[in-house]
Each structure stands twice: as structure tokens, then as C-alpha cells.
Amino acid sequence: MAETLVPPKSHAIDELASERTLYPYVTGTSVIGLKYKDGVILAADLGGSYGSTLRYKSVERIKPIGKHSLLGTSGEISDFQEILKYLDELILYDNMWEDGNSLGPKEVHNYLNRMMYNRRNKFNPLWNSLVLGGVKNGQKYLGVVNMIGTHFEDNHVATGFGNHLARPILRAEWHENLSFEEAVKLVEKCLLVLLYRDRSAINKFQIQLMVKGVTCGGNITVHLVKRPIFCIYFQPYIYFT
């Protein structure tokens, strides 16, 4: 029996569809950032999730950019690596001028904003929420850009779950002139709450600081989060002895 001929599917639409970002694959969870007396601190955990699996446990999601900025990201890790490549070229071309001038955090933030917005307009976004923090000439800067191009600056920022869990704490407890110890304590408090309540968070964190053009920081692992076993879990509750 002769098979009915099926006309070949239109290739144009398939080609277009495969070139657009549809959904993220390997993702990072929240990043938090805050300004303190001497500079800015960015913190994030070291996890890269592949859907609901914790696939990578040493993904550094905060990187230094040029001499003055730190870039932290949540969302698709491969898009973050693309962004780092573009920023690398940007910084390189700037250095080649050799004019003693260097791109500060405000300039890098603007570049990222343009890049993210233009990609979104072509329906092919970079699936990231970026936190850009830095210090140039004593001026501290902290800003956010997300995948649709929304951008703003603030004294304390967060992406993803951090907006719901960390921002309330920061709004209540942040103030100007936080000392270094206070700022790190505040960041640790937020990271701990995120560890408890965000399912894609892990117990290894990266905290990076930018102080007057010097970036420093490190990774810490929190072992065995010590929580007491609350008496209320034991039933019958030994109450009125």
C-alpha cells in the first residue's frame, strides 16, 4: 500500500525555536549584597542545581570584574559564564587604552543593563539576576539587573529567594556605618535563614568583599547546623509535671 506523502515540516520555525532560551538548566540560587562602612559585601552559596538535583557543589557565583567591581549571579550558570566572557573583553579593551582610567561599578552596571535588556527584546534572554557591587574613588555602589532588564541601586539587595527571606532581615537590621564584623554577622544570619528555608541552598558559602579597590574574601563550609530538637516534638509533651 502506498504511504501518503507527508509534506516536510517547515524548517524555519524549528531553527528559530532552537536558538532561543526557553528555560534554565543549571541554576544558582540567591545572592545577597550589602554596603557597609568600608565597602560592599556579596555572599552566595556554592551550589549549582540541575533541576531538583544538587549537581555541582563548588560553583563560585561571585567573581571580581576589573579593579573595582564584584559580580554575583543567580540563575543559569552557562549564561553567567557568557556574561563573564563579555565583561572580560570589555575590561580588556578598556585596559588597552592605557589612559589611567578604569571602568567602575556604575559603568559595568550600565553595560550589563543594556546587554540584558537588548537580549530580552530579542526574546532570547540571559537567564540571570545579577548583583553588581563595587567601590571606586571611595564611592560605594551596589546594584541589581535581572533577566528582563529591570535595574536599580540600593543599600542592600538580594535575588531570588533572598528577596523574600533575606530582605526583611536586612531592612530591619541594616544601617549606615556597619563595621566589618557586624556586616559579616548580618550576612551570615541571612545565609543561615536561606539555608533553612530554600531547598536549593547548600551549606557551603562564598563571601566576597570589595574594599577600596581590593577584593578579598573566601569560601566557608558550615557543618552540622546545630539546632535543638524542640520539646514540642515529643508527645505526650511533659508539661505539667
Added chain:
Amino acid sequence: MARVDTDLPPKGGFSFDLCRRNEMLVKKGVTLPGFKKTGTTIVGLVFQDGVVLGADTRATEGPIVADKNCEKIHYMAPNIYCCGAGTAADTEAVTDMVSSQLQLHRYATGRESRVVTALTLLKSHLFSYQGHVSAALVLGGVDVTGPHLHTVYPHGSTDTLPFATMGSGSLAAMSVFESKFKEGLTRDEGISLVAEAICSGIFNDLGSGSNVDVCVITKGKTEYLRNHLLPNPRTYVSSRGYSFVNGHTEVLSTKIIPLMENVEIAEGDVMEE
């Protein structure tokens, strides 16, 4: 001979026919009417002597605030109170229903109601409606077996916890609890922690706002602190409204024109009826 079905007793359980009708209507483009949701922050925690419950007081209808000072902490029994989030009508109806069932049970047994009784009545009712009764509750109380705190979800699952938050502002409130809760809080520490968690929800969540209600339940005593905190007062300069004192506006020039210079009373007859 045709079978007569009218004598069969009505089948129990929820009839999903209208749900299917609603889906069909939505497909045809009919917009379903909105309902008043409580877009809320409700919390509870167990302290040394009992349980503290807290709630905000804003009821929303989509983007509009429908009630600026509603009561979200519902009475269940003299020793059991329940905070409700979700659809306001559902939380009211479900808590009223279980409250009257508990009272009848008290009359039948002659004993103080237990929290697990209220919990079982709530969860079996909500489960039988398969999540269509949109009530998310924080149930707390103290009975002969001790203090209890439970959360009940719209589909009927429950949790037993030392501290709990529900509603749209639950993450903001939970971040406060996770960083500051410890066991064996005193009554004042418990109340201030609950108030702090509700304020975190009020100021960081758009679905919650206005005032803080607190309810403290201990063995033998319940205190319902309605409007314990009013962090969003209405500020009027004066209760009379605006007052324009001389000097508010700069006077550039003054010209006084008398309206009536000469009044001549013309003599005339009285008007005829």
C-alpha cells in the same frame, strides 16, 4: 418498566459538577468573579507557659484593601484559637463550624476541648473538599496534655511545630523566627517576637498591613490582645481637618467692595395670596 431513581438517598461527599461547569465557562471566555482573600501574615509560637498567636489585619480583594482592620484570629474554644489565611469566607465558615462542633462535643463529654480534636475536625473537612475550601490555618491552644501548635493546609495536611507562619507574608515572618526563635521564651519575649514577625510581614509583604493582633493562650487563661500594635496610624494634622490660619497665604493687595450701598425699602402692598 423504567427504574425510578428519585428514592435513592443523596450520595455523600462533594459534588464536582459545578467545578466542571466553571472550567467550561472559563474556556468560553467568562471571567469568574473575584473573591475576598486575606493575603496575610499569620504566625504562632510555643513559649514556656503556652502558645502565642499573631496576625495582621488587612483583607484584600485583588489589588484593593477591602478591610483595614479585620479579625483573623478566630475563636474555637475558650482554650483554643485559630488564625486563618486564604479566602476570608472559607476561614470564617470553617472555624465557626468546627467551633460549634467542639461546643457540642464539650457538652457531650463534660471536658475541656483538646487541640487535636479541633485539628482532626478541620483536616477531615478540608480533605473531603479536596483543596477547594481555600483555608490555611494556624491552630494553637493549651489543653490537659499541654500546649500545641499546628498548621493546617487547604488540602488537609497538617504539621506540628514549635513555630509556624502562613499566608503571603509567611516568608518574611519566617525569616524573623528562623533567626530569633529559641525554646523556653518568656511571655513577654514571645509576644515581642510574634509582633516583630507580624511587623516584618506587614512592612515587607504587600498583601499584609495595618495592625498587629496577638492572642496569648496559657493553662486556664486566654488573652486576646486585639490591635496590640498600631504601626500604621492615620495621621491627620487636626481632627477638624484642614485649618487655614491667617498668614498661610501671602496677601498681595486688598480691595473691599460693599455689596449693598443703599437699601431702599419700597413701600408697597402686601403680596396677594
